[in-house]
Structures are given as structure tokens and as C-alpha cells.
Amino acid sequence: MKTILLPADPKAAYLAQKDAIDGCVREVMQSGWYILGPHVKRFEETFATYVGAAGCIGVANGTDAVQFALRACGVGPGDAVATVSHTAVATVSAIDWIGARPVLVDIDPITYTMDPSRLDATLRADMAHKIKAVLVVHLYGLAADLDALRELAARHGAALIEDCAQAHGATYRGARVGTFGLCGTFSFYPTKNLGALGDGGAIVSSDPAILDRIKLLHQYGWRERYISKIAGYNSRLDELQAAILSVKLPQLDAGNGRRRVVAARYASAFANMPLVLPVEPEGRGHVYHQYVVRTAQRDALRHHLSDAGIGTAILYPQPIHLQDGYRERVAIGAGGLAESERAAREILCLPVYPELSEAQVDEIVTAVRGFFAV
Ligand SMILES: Cc1ncc(COP(=O)(O)O)c(C=O)c1O
Known part of the structure; x- marks a missing residue:
């Protein structure tokens, strides 16, 4: 196994x-x-x-x-x-x-x-x-x-x-x-x-x-x-x-630095794929608590990675205004929440933490590339 x-x-x-x-x-x-x-x-x-x-x-x-x-x-x-x-x-x-x-x-x-x-x-x-x-x-x-x-x-x-x-x-x-x-x-x-x-x-x-x-x-x-x-x-x-x-x-800064190295590796490996990758706008320092990609094929990609032994997460699968516990308790801001709903359908969090080894990062890169048959 x-x-x-x-x-x-x-x-x-x-x-x-x-x-x-x-x-x-x-x-x-x-x-x-x-x-x-x-x-x-x-x-x-x-x-x-x-x-x-x-x-x-x-x-x-x-x-x-x-x-x-x-x-x-x-x-x-x-x-x-x-x-x-x-x-x-x-x-x-x-x-x-x-x-x-x-x-x-x-x-x-x-x-x-x-x-x-x-x-x-x-x-x-x-x-x-x-x-x-x-x-x-x-x-x-x-x-x-x-x-x-x-x-x-x-x-x-x-x-x-x-x-x-x-x-x-x-x-x-x-x-x-x-x-x-x-x-x-x-x-x-x-x-x-x-x-x-x-x-x-x-x-x-x-x-x-x-x-x-x-x-x-x-x-x-x-x-x-x-x-x-x-x-x-x-x-x-x-x-x-x-x-x-x-x-x-x-150790926090070193850990954040390692997260950034893993994120940079993903960014170059996935650059030509039909995946929307995280951005780091000018003037902001990202610490990659999550490495979030988005694709309309999210569920299929998730299954493919799971079959390869790679766990992923969806943060978050349902926007709060659609959850039973909060539907009636929140107000919706001007213009609605279409982007929040779309994100919940398309995002996937890949493993990104300081203790990931190079071999594990390679494994993740290979599995994602394999899905898109690159
Ligand atoms: C954005 C955000 N706010 C608040 C919390 C609440 O933190 P805790 O789980 O420690 O109560 C979390 C953690 O889950 C979070 O991710």
C-alpha cells in the first residue's frame, strides 16, 4: 500500500x-x-x-x-x-x-x-x-x-x-x-x-x-x-x-521560506498547464499556508492525486452563506457572491509544508503533470 x-x-x-x-x-x-x-x-x-x-x-x-x-x-x-x-x-x-x-x-x-x-x-x-x-x-x-x-x-x-x-x-x-x-x-x-x-x-x-x-x-x-x-x-x-x-x-521564518521554495517549484512545474496558480502581487509576501490551484476539473484531479497516494484538501467546499447553520444569519454584500461560489467549486489545495522532502515534491509534480498528460 x-x-x-x-x-x-x-x-x-x-x-x-x-x-x-x-x-x-x-x-x-x-x-x-x-x-x-x-x-x-x-x-x-x-x-x-x-x-x-x-x-x-x-x-x-x-x-x-x-x-x-x-x-x-x-x-x-x-x-x-x-x-x-x-x-x-x-x-x-x-x-x-x-x-x-x-x-x-x-x-x-x-x-x-x-x-x-x-x-x-x-x-x-x-x-x-x-x-x-x-x-x-x-x-x-x-x-x-x-x-x-x-x-x-x-x-x-x-x-x-x-x-x-x-x-x-x-x-x-x-x-x-x-x-x-x-x-x-x-x-x-x-x-x-x-x-x-x-x-x-x-x-x-x-x-x-x-x-x-x-x-x-x-x-x-x-x-x-x-x-x-x-x-x-x-x-x-x-x-x-x-x-x-x-x-x-x-523557526517560523525558515518554515515560511521553505513553503515559498515548494511554491516556486510548483509554479514553474505547472506554468503551462490549464491550472490557475496562486499569485503574489507586488508588495505582498505570501507565506503559502495553502497552495491553491483552480480548475474546472477539480474533482477529477483530486481523484487522480488520491489514486497516486497524494492527499489534497478543499478549503472551503461550501461558502458560508450557503451553509444551513448560517444561511439565515448573514446578509449578502452588494453585487452578490458569485466569485465565492465559483471558488468553492474549483479550488484544490496541494500539500505545502516545510517538512515535505524534495522526493515528495517531485512525486506531487509528476502526479499533477500526469493528470494533464504533459
Ligand atoms: C481564517 C481563519 N479564521 C479563524 C480561524 C479560527 O481559529 P481556531 O480554529 O483556532 O478557532 C481559522 C482556523 O481554522 C481560520 O483559518
């Missing part, structure tokens, strides 16, 4: 740093300090510095990070938030969970991120001024068109928040994503470019008032132990995950 090459392989990332990770896990276990201790503090400081923000607060996962970011920026029940339908459901569920209404804006078909012209039309149609925030998603590792989106949000008086769950280390005009809006949110789900060995998330910001509010919100509204200043919640990054993330963070 042929070895199945996984579309993502968090175990390979663990094995690549096994000794250091095992060592830090042992140290935390023996320390007796498991919640909000020195490892969380250290990781928050180093991650804020890495991203280029004044501060960072660790939370339990990337969905909570989005919820807290929205709430800290003043979004609440009855408000609306513009975002995209072509994203992880978490982006939209976080808006819904705080009682706000997601307004879904179509994507640009080349970058798969929010189309500024559609955001413009959506904001112009928002006569009652319900849209209080624009939640931009840097999907697949590529920054969205931040200049245009930020300008539109500012003109409408809406907060810009960045969902960076798939874009650790991605850049826009030389600065890391997460620093362009009022806050940036991250997930450390195990398959992310910076992944924990469990759940984890964080919010970065350079606004002290926002950081202070998130700090209160993420632990029962406490400034001082047992005394709630505001109504809060419990969502903490734990010491074990923070220690593991501190071992992995120094």
Missing part, C-alpha cells in the same frame, strides 16, 4: 523539533504552573515583537481571538461586520456569536481575498451605518489589498480588524500583517504556519486601550484576582501551548 502523503502534517512539524518540544513540555509539567505563567508572558512578548505590534494577548483559540477583537473595538449586538463568505466558518461564527450580523462581501478571484470594489459598494449601501467593522481575512497566507480596504473602512468610520489565522509572518509593503488594523487575530491550530499541539490563539494590537479591554475580557473581566471590573469570559492560552509555541516561533 502506497504511503499517503497528507495535505498537512502537524506531526512532521513536531518530529522536526521533537527534543526541544519534549524538553519544554517536561519543564512545564514539573513546574507546577500551568495557567498564565512565565511561558505565556514570554510568548506574548516575543510574538508581539515578531509581528511588530506593541502587545499581544494569548487566548484559547483563533475564534475567540476574533470575538474579543470585535468586542474590544466596540462591536456588539445589533451591529454589522463586513467580511467574506470564502473563509473558515470561524470568522463568521465569531461575528454571529457576539450578536452582530455578518455582511458577506465577494472576493477577488485572483487573490481569494475581499474585493475592495465590492466592499466599497457594500459600505455605500449601508445607509443606516450599521457596519461598525471590516474584518479582513488574509486567506491562504496572502495579505488582502490592505491599502484599499483600510481606506474604505476609514472613510466609513468602521474599525479595520485583520484575521491573520492563515498568515503568520505574511507581509504587506514590508510590514507583517496584524499591524494594519486596530487589531490582528491569530490561530495556533496545529496545522497553521505557527501551530501548537492543541488549541491556541492570540490578538495583537498597538492600542493600549484595546489590549487592556481584551485582557479583561479573556479572564472574567478581572484586573485583580476574583474581582470582575466588567463582564468577562475564560479564554486563556495555557502554559504548555505557550512553551511549545516559543520553541516553534524562531
